[in-house]
Amino acid sequence: MVLRAQRFINQTYSNGATLGISKVPEDGRTGWTTMYALTRALQYELGITSLSNSFGPTTLSTLQSKYPKLNQSTIPSWIFGCIIQSALYCKGYDGGDIDGVYGDRVQAAVLKLKQDMGVAGAFPGSSLEPKVVKALLNMDAYVTVNNGSDVIRSIQQWMNGRYINRADFYVIPCDGHHSRDVAKSMLLAIQYELGMADGTATGVFGPATQAGLKSHPVTVGASGAWAQLFTAAMNLNKRAVPFGSFTTEVRDAVLDFQSFVKLPTTGIGDFQTWASLLVSYGDQTRKGAACDGVTRITEARAEALKAAGYKYIGRYLYNPSKTDLPEKQIQPGELDMIWLKGLRCFPIYQTWSRAADNFSFAKGSVDASNAIEWAKIHGFKPGTIIYFAVDYDAMDSEVTDFIIPHFKGVHETVEELSPYHVGIYGPRNVCQRVSDAGYAVTSFVSDMSSGFSGNLGYPMPTNWAFDQIATITIGSGDSRIEIDNNIASGRDTGQGEFNPRTPITEELDVDFAKDKYRDACLREVQTYLESIGIPERGGEGWSTDWLLLANSTTDAFNVVMNMDWLITNLARQLKIRKALIQAPLLFEVRRYGPDDPIKDELVKRGQSTDCSTGLAQMWAWVAIEARNYCMDQGIINGTRLRNPEDLRAVWDRLQDPVYNISSVAYLTIYNAFQVHLPRPTVTISYADTQKILARYQGDGPASVGYGQNLIGLYSALENYNALSRAQ
Incomplete structure (x- = not known):
């Protein structure tokens, strides 16, 4: 039936030419290519002249104004009906005979679709509302897939049913998995419960949202929407608790979560716990014991950092640029100052790490070799963990194809040829996947980048050592220094003593010219x-x-x-x-x-x-x-x-x-x-x-x-x- 849907598109729209696309492959497989073609076909039938793959505001508003409910009485043409039927099949629902008839089979499929989405209560009956059509024309699943959680699916359905009639809330997947869309929808839900109007509720974790959450702690015995949202947030962070009321079981799980992310262990759903569950950086006013930066640690700066409660300082082994950030690389005598003031240092290795093509097995091996050399030059002792950077929003497919092979090269080189160990700096998903592959012992998490797809919808890596949450300034005058404020888990305490700095060995071989x-x-x-x-x-x-x-x-x-x-x-x-x-x-x-x-x-x-x-x-x-x-x-x-x-x-x-x-x-x-x-x-x-x-x-x-x-x-x-x- 998907094959028939693809043939319908090609036969009706001149092999895609009418829609401004190439011929849709007739392979009987659902995919974005077919969904995009159906979206364009819908736009064409609505009279929209600028066709797009995106089911955006223009498509939604046009559909809303012309056909607020699509059903047996309102379908304007058999072609329009065929588009709906084809989309149903591409979603895995019975769309009838792709004959343009909004018959009993189509109506039954729409009822089942709405039930799976959780919007049957908000949108009763077998008509198709515009937001449901929008959800029909994407690749989201509304049944549990790929070992998804049934509890998370019920949360997704609950959110859809409760908030679908709000202007900026759209149907989210009900597949049992946390995701970027679900994370943003959680913030919208919080804002709606705080009483924010449409247009004011934006899904951004801003001052008003934070102030509202400070007024809504949840404790044992709490029930209703706030308890449901809190237990939802716990489940979305892979903390399995019953979805609903705040029970003693939930409190015990909260204590465990607070201990894991290094929050005060209160057992209460307080603001800091809400923040850590909702956004990667959590409460950015938290005081960290670790920091990292691109500025030399002088005596005055070391004293200012120590006075502010910092113990662990992340510094860079190497800077490939001769002009940018002249103090980014550890400077001669700097580690002696860190040792003298009773501080500790954890080394970071980063050169070009902001695109997928910067990563490969060979480049990982080269990076590792360079990092080993510089770590020895600076005097880092055996057992030191070196953090290799992934400083961009790597898509999950890029992690598979580029990042993991890169860290395989890093790991094999470091573990065979040096006394050091491998850590990783990057978004949550990158850190967890590389660590699960066995190529990093600890993670330094770039949680400040809360909008990264690798942070949104992913829990804190299980082996996190440092959590980067905010850029701040410490000290004044000679002691003034800008740093990234990091929470420390204690899994890595850096190094407090260093071997004497060794000179660079110029006579060693280099890359062949x-x-x-x-x-x-x-x-x-x-x-x-x-x-x-x-x-x-x-x-x-x-x-x-x-x-x-x-x-x-x-x-x-x-x-x-x-x-x-x-x-x-x-x-x-x-x-x-x-x-x-x-x-x-x-x-x-x-x-x-x-x-x-x-x-x-x-x-x-x-x-x-x-x-x-x-x-x-x-x-x-x-x-x-x-x-x-x-x-x-x-x-x-x-x-x-x-x-x-x-x-x-x-x-x-x-x-x-x-x-x-x-x-x-x-x-x-x-x-x-x-x-x-x-x-x-x-x-x-x-x-x-x-x-x-x-x-x-x-x-x-x-x-x-x-x-x-x-x-x-x-x-x-x-x-x-x-x-x-x-x-």
């Missing part, structure tokens, strides 16, 4: 490999197997360049040269042979226990030994691996380019130990480098020639890494 040196580096690599008998593709002079190899030198070089972000991170964290990782990686990708996929398949089938695999053609047992050695030396973190128990799991993980290339980096350190050399550094000699590279092939006779081949490749790559460092 691809725009300047990529082509020249590739030519030098090609020239070198050709000199040892490996042409751009194939190569009889090397081995007959090379005739069958799929990867060219350019292909192998591109792999190295595409993974430059990871190789740079590893080299900087391990304080080694990038070329130590690049050379064996490029060489092994280039010489990937016809036997390699056959060997892989034998392991997959269980006919073999191990083989060299992945980009860098590493054996699982070698990866286990390399990683265990680095764990034993305190170079990386993790749980020691066992052979043979973990052999297949490690072999499978070596198919992941990140795990594979990371294992190459750790193997260079292990191989230095194997050939009785000290741990490699950025000042390692070429002779020692060759010995380490040779060990990649094992300790047999072939390893000598392997090392000789790789040292030339290392030299070609290092030449251009050095040029990149010098920029």
